[in-house]
Amino acid sequence: MGLYVNSMSIEQALLQRSGHQCELCGASDGLSPLAVEPSDGTLDKSIVVCETCKGQIEDPSTMDVNHWRCLNDSMWNQEAPVQVMAYRQLFALIAKGETWAQDSLDMLYLDPEVEKWAKMGLPDEDAEPTYDVNKAVLQAGDSVTLVKDLVVKGANFTAKQGTLVKNISLTSNPKHIEGKVNGSQIVIISEYCKKA
Numbered sequence: 001m002g003l004y005v006n007s008m009s010i011e012q013a014l015l016q017r018s019g020h021q022c023e024l025c026g027a028s029d030g031l032s033p034l035a036v037e038p039s040d041g042t043l044d045k046s047i048v049v050c051e052t053c054k055g056q057i058e059d060p061s062t063m064d065v066n067h068w069r070c071l072n073d074s075m076w077n078q079e080a081p082v083q084v085m086a087y088r089q090l091f092a093l094i095a096k097g098e099t100w101a102q103d104s105l106d107m108l109y110l111d112p113e114v115e116k117w118a119k120m121g122l123p124d125e126d127a128e129p130t131y132d133v134n135k136a137v138l139q140a141g142d143s144v145t146l147v148k149d150l151v152v153k154g155a156n157f158t159a160k161q162g163t164l165v166k167n168i169s170l171t172s173n174p175k176h177i178e179g180k181v182n183g184s185q186i187v188i189i190s191e192y193c194k195k196a
């Protein structure tokens, strides 16, 4: 099996595994490999996805929640990397308030090793919460407004007080969030934000 895989590119092997379909939504156009982190780049740590899925995974702020109804099928895929990506995307949908995603995740049984891998890509449940200026807990996908003018280092602009920042992400530091202002993804001190 090893030799057989090595004789092909990862992309060819993935296309063969998936039957030339996006392993998440089933689309057949614009397919390319995507590493499921932490990945060693092998077939077992990669999936093949269409441009729509890839774009929304790489930039969660563009996530079209209805597109991801496809996970209700693809979460049953036998391949661990597909299960892992489905798990993570369902988790992201839950953070956006999609209750159907919670129902799907509740049904999904993963092998313990696979579940451990899936959770590596998620915010740590034991981590300290991220608070806004009013001590409200912030979560990925929330919208916030800035409570003071912030000089954005390196980007050469000031994010004005009152600016709405949609679809924030959390960081490994509970005092920092990330969000897009003026088209730039910037790190913002969470205490300078108010949940919108």
Ligand SMILES: [Zn+2]
Pocket: 022, 023, 024, 025, 026, 027, 049, 050, 051, 052, 053, 054
């Ligand atoms: Zn797709």
